[in-house]
Amino acid sequence: MNASSATALPSGGFLAEVEKQSQGNLSACLQCKKCTSGCPVAGWADIKPHELVRLAQFGLQDELLGSRMIWECTSCQTCVTRCPQQVDIASLNDALRRMSRRASQVNRKTTVPAFNDIFLRTVKKRGRMFEAGLMASFKLRTMQLFSDMGKLPMMLWKGKMPLWSAKVKGRKEREALFRRVRDMDGGHS
Numbered sequence: 241m242n243a244s245s246a247t248a249l250p251s252g253g254f255l256a257e258v259e260k261q262s263q264g265n266l267s268a269c270l271q272c273k274k275c276t277s278g279c280p281v282a283g284w285a286d287i288k289p290h291e292l293v294r295l296a297q298f299g300l301q302d303e304l305l306g307s308r309m310i311w312e313c314t315s316c317q318t319c320v321t322r323c324p325q326q327v328d329i330a331s332l333n334d335a336l337r338r339m340s341r342r343a344s345q346v347n348r349k350t351t352v353p354a355f356n357d358i359f360l361r362t363v364k365k366r367g368r369m370f371e372a373g374l375m376a377s378f379k380l381r382t383m384q385l386f387s388d389m390g391k392l393p394m395m396l397w398k399g400k401m402p403l404w405s406a407k408v409k410g411r412k413e414r415e416a417l418f419r420r421v422r423d424m425d426g427g428h429s
């Protein structure tokens with residue numbers, strides 16, 4: 241992380257907004273790094289969990305909203321469990337993802353937002369996961385056409401990637417549910 245390259249904004253407004261959105265007390269962080277030492281993705285994160293909290297305290301909005309880590313966090317909750325101050329970094333990352341999308345600052349080096357979009361679109365349309373369709377859409381959107389292809393024969397053989405899937409009834413109800421979530425997020429989801 242190169243904090244000096246970030247745009248420093250008045251910390252009060254941004255910190256207050258992130259705390260409101262994540263319903264957490266980020267100011268309580270002691271920078272003890274217990275979160276980072278247990279995090280399964282910290283090893284290749286552009287910004288490590290304890291650094292996310294520190295940047296939020298300093299109001300370094302651009303650095304946070306453009307981070308890869310806020311998308312690559314798996315929400316495993318290990319950091320939350322280990323934190324002596326009950327700082328909820330998983331919720332912080334959820335809030336930062338929403339803010340990042342609204343501000344059009346999503347990191348272009350991660351494919352997680354594309355995967356999330358396709359996953360949710362599939363669930364909305366079909367009411368269940370359709371792995372083959374999801375993988376085809378994901379590969380086309382990210383142009384990673386031949387990555388992981390070696391696993392395909394075994395997945396087909398084991399029945400893990402059915403080539404067709406029935407739709408589940410209740411499309412109108414699902415659409416209403418997605419509309420409700422979008423409205424709760426001010427029309428941004």
Ligand code: SF4
Nearest residue numbers: 269270272273275323
């Ligand atoms: S474990 Fe909690 S208090 Fe320690 S650095 Fe992480 S967020 Fe801060």
Ligand code: SF4
Nearest residue numbers: 279313314316317319
């Ligand atoms: S919830 Fe995210 S930040 Fe926390 S330990 Fe898991 S992957 Fe790391």
